[in-house]
Amino acid sequence: MAYLSIDSVKTRTYDAIVIGSGISGGWAAKELTQRGLRTLLLERGRPVDHITDYPTATLNPWELEHRGQVPLHIRKDYSIASRNYAFHEDTLHFFAKDSEQPYVQEKPYDWIHGYQVGGRSLTWGRQTQRWSDFDFEGPARDGFAVDWPIRYADIAPWYSHVEKFVGITGNRDGLATLPDGEFLPPHEMSCVESYFKKQIATQYNDRHVIIGRAAHLTQPKPIHYQQGRAQCQHRTLCERGCPYGGYFSSNASTIPWALRTGKLTLQPNSVVHSIIYDDQTNGKVTGKATGVRVIDTQTHQMTEYYAHIIFVNASALHTNLILLNSISTRFPNGLGNDSGLLGTHVAFHSYRGRVSATYEGFSEFTTDGRRPNSSYIPRFRNVVKQETDFLRGYAATFYSSRPSTQNEAGIGSALKHNLLNPGLGEWQVGSAMMAETIPKPHSTVRLDPTLTDNFGIPQLRVSVGYDENDEKILRDFFDQFSEMYTKAGFKNIRTQDTGRLPGSENHEMGGVRMGRDPKTSLLNRWNQLHHCPNVFVTDGACMTSTSTQNPSLTYMALTARAANYAVKQMKALRL
Secondary structure, eight states: HHHHHHHHHHHHHEEEEEEEEEEHHHHHHHHHHHTTOOOEEEOSSBBOOOTTOOOOTTOOOOSSSSTOOOOOOHHGGGTTTHHHTTOSSSTGGGSOOOGOOOOSSSOOOOOOOOOTTTGGOOOOOOOOBOOOOOHSSSSHHTTSOOOOOOHHHHHHHHHHHHHHHHHHEEEOOBBTTTTOOEEEEOOOOOOHHHHHHHHHHOOOOSOOEOOOOOOOSSOHHHHHHHHHOOOOOSOOGGOOOOOOBBBBBTTTTTTHHHHHHHHHHHOOOOEEEEEEEEEOBBBOOOOOEEEEEEEETTOOEEEEEEEEEEOSSSSSHHHHHHHHOOOOSTTTTSSSTTTTTTTTEOOEEOOOOOEEEEOOTTTTTOOOOOOOOEEEEEESSSSSSOOOOSSSOOEEEEEEEEEEEEEEETTTHHHHHHHHSSSEEOOOEEEEEEEEOOOOOOOOOEEEEEOOOOOOEEEEEEEEEOOOHHHHHHHHHHHHHHHHHHHTTEEEEEEEEEEOOOTTTTTOOEEEESSOOOTTTTTTTTTTTTTTTEEOOOSGGGSSOOSSSSSSSHHHHHHHHHHHHHHHHHHHOOO
């Protein structure tokens, strides 16, 4: 019987374990297996195979039972997810019901879940911008968080590494605030967007309008064909799952790549309960984690899996939950939590601001086809120096369209002619704000002492909200963009506070932040837990601050960098 036990442990032992198969987890699996490590990739959700498991990908609007709308009796089960931009009848299967992840909202917070292989990489917005040193140096300069332990030069090669594999469309714009990357040909601006770009360049010397940078294959390279991906078809149905692999997802790219190595074991339906810390081995304290406890979602049985290296990529709040629940004699308050900072300084991006207007010019033009992207205005407030009464700033999209007008006059053949020959209205333009929020000690997630989820795991208590700085940023966005629109000759300018709750746009960050000092941070410059060095955190939980760029590209680059380091350390017998 003893031999049976030893054999069982061997079958559950790997070189590395990765928790979560979303954007960062997929990258961890790819990098670790490619470097020779037998890797177990754990996903709490169901299996989703590229192409075959995108049930709505090729449906026409009239083939959807409710023409894209989610009926009220179904929507009530998704009261949180339904506030996400990608939630529709054709994407419903990629979102989790409220009941699948109960949590306590001490302040209103939308925690969006994608419980399937690939996670939210199937429904993300695909916008990908690099950070600059203005972003990495911001906390130290402005005094609102601990200093990042890295700078742009540390991560720049890894941005390139990721961009070449993912496929990023964009222009080389030469902006210090938004470093250029490894780009595929850019999408094209509309005539109104090009006009606005010229107007802003004439009126301001610190503001720029560029075409967005997005994870779409406008012109695939050999590396993309090797992944089995093809050119983006500009269908703008991305959140259904792309059967062409035209946009990047774990399902279309990193996971298949890792599977081809023969080193990956992908295990869905596996909820990670906690990480196992080795308090003592043969009387000697190793200071390392030995594995993870996993609950099968179908049988509710718990199994332990073991590895030399563990990457935690469960998405920011889930990663905080797992670490907080990983208690031991050495770490009674959560794995690596000697500082007591685990679960604090959680931040997000504010998407509350919208500005829209009309433009009377270019009446002879309209758009042709679809574009899965928009133009983009990088942050211009408080970049080089503090110049306002609020900290940090915001970036924004800029988009335009020319809607058709329907003439329903007449009867018979006249009405038919009018309906078949719609006219064109004025150009509509708009901008959506993405503002940085400040990580604060009282912005926390922590375990509820009594409430548990469906698997007996403590529920998360979320206490994250807006503050006065966020309100000031919103007002400034309204003022500055109204001014910019006015100078460009736009009319009927309207501002809107959408009231979007924190979390609703998927950009939750922090709680396990990087830093230089174990007393003020949880992770070092290589994304290792200071006090448990074989555990790495490279998803949004690791972020020291949020900046104003979409964060997924930075998660991927940090993950590739950390995985490379981890393998080197392991092979040198230092892990």
